[in-house]
Amino acid sequence: MSDDLAWLPGSVDDPLLDAAHRVVEGVMRLGGAVGWVDVPDRAETAEWLAGIAAEVAAGRTRMALLGVAGRVEALGRWTRYPKETVAVNGEVLQVMVHPDARGRRLARRLVVALVEDARAQRVETLTLDVRGNNHAAMALYESLGFEVYGRLPDFVAVGDERWDRVLYRLDLRTADWPLRRHGGQPIGAGASVVRSPKRLADRWPDRRRPI
Secondary structure, three states: OOOOOOOOOOOOHHHHHHHHHHHHHHHOOOOOOOOOOOOOOOHHHHHHHHHHHHHHHHHEEEEEEEEEEEEEEEEEEEEEEOOHHOOOEEEEEEEEEOOHHHHHHHHHHHHHHHHHHHHOOOOOEEEEEEEEEHHHHHHHHHHOEEEEEEEEEEEEEEOOOEEEEEEEEEEEEOOOOOOOOOOOOOOOOOOOOOOHHHHHHOOOOOOOOOO
């Protein structure tokens, strides 16, 4: 690993596993909100990374690894949504930086790389979520253009403690993207309307009432 960005291949060898486990273990020892409640052992990290590598091989996931002085210090990934109707979109997951490497703007470099890679893969919208107490992460994502689209109060659980789950989105589509956007209009397969003139007027005040 050079002082640069690399992408996880479709298989994982022992040196790569050790490098990833070091980051995961370091982050979790500080209580990082990256998917585990307790610090995973090497076997748990191996199972997690093998699953991601399989998704990489299938073309559904991309994991970035950021190296400094020959050592992996940060990693993160984006993955497509599994259902066919929403697989044009992706989710950013498990962005983490080893505690010894913080303060070097690695998280920013990592997220920028993930966004640009997703854009190159024609992902339309990226989403992510942040635990409500992680204000540094929220500031980072907002500085890169992510917008809050929702908040689930007291949704994240660690023991008897609860935090909000803050939901973010970043639209990667440009004005010339070849789409027909319908938003919430009752158009196309599965459309339905409420047979109440007042409710229709409230929902679509600037549109002709659907027949």
